[in-house]
Amino acid sequence: MKRIELDRREFLKGCCATAAVGAVGPSLFFGSAAHAAANSYDTIVHVFLRGGIDGLNLVLPVSGNDRSFYEQARPDIRVPVSGDNAALPLTLSNGSATGFGLHSGASGLRDIWVDGKLAIVHCCGMQTTVTRSHFDAQQYLDFGTPGSKGNGTGWLARAWNTQPGASPSVVMPALAVNSRMPANLLGATQALTMGSPNDFVLNNGSWAWQMARDGSPVGFKGVNETLASMWQGNVGIEHSGRAADAALRTVARQPYTGTLPSGWPTTTFARQLWTVAQSIRFDLGLRYAAVDVGGWDTHESQGNGGGGYYRDRIAELSQALAAFYADLTAGGEMARVTVVVQSEFGRRVRENGSGGTDHGYGNPLLVLGGPVNGRRFYGSWLGLNPEILSPYFGDVPVTTDFRRVITELLQARMGHTRTAEVFPGYTGYSALGMFTAAGATAQAQPAQQAAAQAPVSNIRTQSAPAATASAGNVIPDAPIRRQRGTVRMPARISQPLLRLRLKLFRLMQQHSL
Numbered sequence: 001m002k003r004i005e006l007d008r009r010e011f012l013k014g015c016c017a018t019a020a021v022g023a024v025g026p027s028l029f030f031g032s033a034a035h036a037a038a039n040s041y042d043t044i045v046h047v048f049l050r051g052g053i054d055g056l057n058l059v060l061p062v063s064g065n066d067r068s069f070y071e072q073a074r075p076d077i078r079v080p081v082s083g084d085n086a087a088l089p090l091t092l093s094n095g096s097a098t099g100f101g102l103h104s105g106a107s108g109l110r111d112i113w114v115d116g117k118l119a120i121v122h123c124c125g126m127q128t129t130v131t132r133s134h135f136d137a138q139q140y141l142d143f144g145t146p147g148s149k150g151n152g153t154g155w156l157a158r159a160w161n162t163q164p165g166a167s168p169s170v171v172m173p174a175l176a177v178n179s180r181m182p183a184n185l186l187g188a189t190q191a192l193t194m195g196s197p198n199d200f201v202l203n204n205g206s207w208a209w210q211m212a213r214d215g216s217p218v219g220f221k222g223v224n225e226t227l228a229s230m231w232q233g234n235v236g237i238e239h240s241g242r243a244a245d246a247a248l249r250t251v252a253r254q255p256y257t258g259t260l261p262s263g264w265p266t267t268t269f270a271r272q273l274w275t276v277a278q279s280i281r282f283d284l285g286l287r288y289a290a291v292d293v294g295g296w297d298t299h300e301s302q303g304n305g306g307g308g309y310y311r312d313r314i315a316e317l318s319q320a321l322a323a324f325y326a327d328l329t330a331g332g333e334m335a336r337v338t339v340v341v342q343s344e345f346g347r348r349v350r351e352n353g354s355g356g357t358d359h360g361y362g363n364p365l366l367v368l369g370g371p372v373n374g375r376r377f378y379g380s381w382l383g384l385n386p387e388i389l390s391p392y393f394g395d396v397p398v399t400t401d402f403r404r405v406i407t408e409l410l411q412a413r414m415g416h417t418r419t420a421e422v423f424p425g426y427t428g429y430s431a432l433g434m435f436t437a438a439g440a441t442a443q444a445q446p447a448q449q450a451a452a453q454a455p456v457s458n459i460r461t462q463s464a465p466a467a468t469a470s471a472g473n474v475i476p477d478a479p480i481r482r483q484r485g486t487v488r489m490p491a492r493i494s495q496p497l498l499r500l501r502l503k504l505f506r507l508m509q510q511h512s513l
Contacts, residue, residue, distance in 0.1 A: 039280065039283055039333060039336060040336075041285070041287060041336065042287070042336045042337070042338070042371070042413045042414055042438065043280055043286050043287055043288070043289065043336060043337050043338075044159075044287070044288050044289070044337075044338050044339075044340065044409065044413075044414070045273075045276055045289045045290075045291065045337065045338070045339045045340070046156060046184065046288070046289070046290050046291070046339075046340050046342070047291050047292075047293060047321075047339060047340065047341045047342070048138075048141075048142075048182070048184070048290070048291070048292050048293070048342055048343070048344075049293050049296050049317070049341065049342065049343035050134075050138065050292055050293065050294045050295075050296065050343075050344070051134065051294055051295060051296030051297035051298075051343070051344075052134065052137075052296055052297060052343055052344050052345050052346065052347060052359055052360070052363075053296040053343040053346070053347075053363065054296070054298055054302065054310065054346065054347040054357050055343070055346045055347070055362075055363035055364045055396070056070070056074075056346060056347065056349060056357075056396060057074075057077065057078075057079055057103055057302075057306075057310060057357075058102065058103050058106065058314060058364060059100055059101075059102060059120055059122075059364040060078075060079050060087060060100065060101060060102075060103070061099060061100055061384065062081050062087050062089055062099065062100060062101040063081075063097070063099050064099050065383070065385070066099070066383050066384045066385075067081070069383075069384035069385060069386070070349075070384055073349045073350045073351065073384070074349075074350070074351045075351070076304045076305075076351060076355060077302050077303065077304055077305075077310075077351045077355060077356070077357070078305075078306070079101075079103055079104065079305075079306035080305060080306055081101070084305065084306070084307070085104040085105075085305055085306030085307050085311065086104055086306070087101035087102065087103065087104060087306070088101050088102045088103070088104060088106065088107060088110045089101045090102060090110070090113055092375060092376065093116060093375050098377060100120075100377070103306065103310075103311065103314045104306055104311065105311040105312070105313075105314035105315035105318060106314050106315075106317075106318040107318065107322075108318040108319050108321060108322025108323075108325075109317075109318045109321060109322065109366070109368075111322060112321070112322060112325055112368050112374070113374065113375055114375070115374070115375075116374045116375045117325070117334075117368055117369060117370065117372050117374040117375075118366065118367070118368040118372065118374045118375070119366075119367045119368070119372050119373065119374045119375075119376055119377075119378060119434055120364050120365070120366055120367075120376075120377050120378070121364065121365040121366075121367065121377075121378045121379045121400055121405055121432075121434075122364060122377055122378070122379040122380060122381040122399070122400070123362040123363075123364075123379055123380060123381060123382065123396055123397055123398055123399040123400060124342075124362065124363060124364065124365035124379060124398065124399075124400045124401075124402050124405065125345060125346070125361065125362050125363055125365075125398040125400075125401075125402055126140060126141070126146040126147075126345075126398060126401070126402065127146075127398045127399070127400070127401040128146055128147065128401075129146035129147040130361060131345075132345065132358075132359035132360075134297070134344060134359075136149075137344035137345050138183070138344045139183060141184075141342065141344055141402065142154050142155070142182065142183035142184040142186075143155065143183065143184075144158070144184075144403065144422060144423045144424075145423075145424060145425065148425075151424070152186065152187065153186055153187030153188075154182070154183050154184035154185050154186045154187060154188070155184055155406070155422055155423060156174065156184040156185050156188065156288050156290060157174070157184070157185050157186055157187035157188035157191065158187065158421055158422045159288060159410060159414070159416070159422050160173055160174050160188050160190070160191070160287060160288055161187065161188065162416070162418040162421050162422060163287065163414065163416065164414075164415050164416065164417060164418075165415075168190070170190065170284075170285035171250055171284040171285055172192055172250060172279060172284035172285060172286050173188075173190050173191070173285050173286065173287050173288065174188045174190060174191035174192070174286070174287065174288045174289070174290075175191065175192050175193075175194075175275075175276065175279055175286055175288075175289045175290070176191060176192070176193045176194075176289070176290045176291075177194065177195065177272040177273075177275045177276060177289065177290070177291050178193060178194075178195060178272075178290070178291070178292055179195045180193065181193045182290050182292055184290055185288075185290055188288075191288075192247055192250075192251075194251065194275075196258065196271070196275065197251050197254070197256035197258075197275060197278075198256070198258045200247075200248065200251045200252075211223065211224040211225060212225055224248075227241070227245060231245055250284070254278070254279075254282050254284075255282075256275070256278055257278070258271070260274055261274075261323075261327060263323060263326075264320075264323040264327075265316070265319040265320055265323060267316045267319070267320060269291070269293050269316055269317065269320045270316075270319070270320040270323060270324075272291045272293075272320075273291065273320050273321070273323070273324040274324075276289045276291065276324070277324055277327055277328055277333075280328065280333050280337065281331065281333060287414070293317065295313055296313065296343060298310055298347070298356045298357060299352065299354060299356045299357070299358060300352075300354035300355055300356040301354070301355050301356060302351075302355055302356040302357060303355075304355065317341075321339065321341070321368065324339070325339075325368060325369075329370070334369060334370045335370035335371070336370060336371070336413075337369050337370060338367065338368075338369035338370075338371055338372060338409060338413060338435070339366075339367070339368045339369050340365070340366070340367055340405070340406065340409070341365070341366035341367075341368075342365055342366075342402065343363055345359060345360055345361055345362075345363060346360040346361060346362055346363030346364075346395070346396055347359065347360045348360045348394065348395060349384060349389060349394055349395065349396060350394065360395040360396060361392060361393075361395035361396060361397060361398060362392075362395060362396035362397050362398040362399070363396070365400075365402060365405060367405065367409075367434060371412070371413050371435045371436050371438075372434060372435060373433060373434055373435065373436065378400070378405075378432045378433075378434055379399055379400035379432070380399040380400065381399075382397060382399065384396075400432075401426070403423045403426045403429075404429055404430075404432065405432065405434065406422075406423075407419045407422075407423060407426070407429050408429075408431045408432060408434055408435060409434070409435055410422060411431075412431070412435040412436070412437050412438065413435055413437075413438055415438065
């Protein structure tokens with residue numbers, strides 16, 4: 001009889017070290033079906049644009065001196081202000097111009113802006129550490145410790161592990177819709193990782209031997225039932241096995257569907273967000289979700305005149321986010337959902353000789369959702385004058401630390417009181433006024449409202465780079481360091497799981513499956 005063997009990839013679908021729901025009783029293996037009412041808790045959805053998005057062609061100047069500097073730096077790949085692929089101007093709620101627009105492919109994001117639920121943070125990123133290495137920058141952001149990779153846990157993991165009121169009995173507190181656990185969730189032992197709910201099964205080998213079904217011989221036990229019988233002990237391996245089995249049961253009991261709702265795009269990113277949307281609706285206690293979107297390393301053939309490859313990528317991003325926002329708004333869940341869209345760094349201001357852009361520094365950070373005081377820019381925009389950019393090697397600088405935005409989100413919406421543990425070493429925090437406090441009405445804090453509503457050209461800091469920025473954004477006097485060196489990637493499989501895999505194979509051999 002043929003012996004069934006699970007390869008590493010299939011086995012890790014259910015037994016990844018940090019992809020298991022905590023061991024709970026059978027009654028908590030699954031939640032109820034989708035609820036008509038919104039959840040009583042907030043959820044943060046973190047979207048990481050891996051590869052370094054060209055933020056200057058996503059949020060771009062459409063008028064004034066900065067438009068002239070922009071056109072001089074990007075004669076071919078610039079987004080036009082009229083004609084085909086013209087930029088989408090952004091206005092404030094009072095109708096006044098901001099001097100900025102979105103890429104023509106971002107009409108969905110523009111609609112969320114008009115709805116008052118999209119905010120853009122200018123020149124956001126790592127304020128104390130400069131690197132043009134994808135691997136370094138991504139790890140610094142994932143770990144939440146710019147300049148250091150020694151912590152070993154991701155900031156999302158620490159956010160859940162220190163979450164007020166966190167309970168080990170929550171079925172799905174953290175979710176990565178991915179083929180592997182992203183570094184920002186490393187250390188979250190209750191986090192679940194799955195690329196697709198429909199594929200989150202142990203299904204290697206012959207279909208007939210996978211599990212007991214109608215028509216199976218009396219007393220037959222398939223691979224899945226055999227696995228379940230292994231986790232009765234009280235040592236580490238059995239705990240891990242029960243957790244993996246609980247994860248499989250949790251997903252299997254939910255009415256997940258791979259069929260996208262009408263009006264949704266059919267891209268991979270849209271399907272990832274649809275998985276997140278369903279997980280929120282199933283009331284499984286989801287507080288933190290992570291989604292990765294690659295393809296942003298546009299060194300060449302980015303697309304001239306606002307078209308081409310880059311436009312297609314922006315359209316994919318915008319359409320999926322708009323569908324997610326509209327769907328959860330209609331169901332009432334969006335009132336407690338905040339989406340943060342971040343990339344490791346921006347691109348150079350000047351286009352290169354290959355019709356693309358090379359690795360840069362500062363970038364816009366997008367925040368959208370029901371709790372967001374949107375249709376506003378936050379942070380400080382220093383402009384594109386080459387004299388101002390010169391101290392930053394010609395890059396858009398970073399004037400707002402990304403940890404400032406997320407710290408405010410954690411405190412205002414998640415009730416977090418231990419953000420110093422989420423972002424160790426981060427000091428000098430002050431709120432930007434981006435979010436309504438939980439239970440508060442949707443309006444900005446009075447001290448921030450006037451500056452937030454003012455046109456960006458009126459709050460721009462044009463003086464020396466070390467000057468204090470306006471609009472409530474003080475640039476700390478922290479030293480800027482350039483980081484170089486090798487990258488140490490975290491181990492993906494723990495020793496207990498390797499032992500678990502060997503034990504599984506030996507058991508299969510004994511049963512001659």
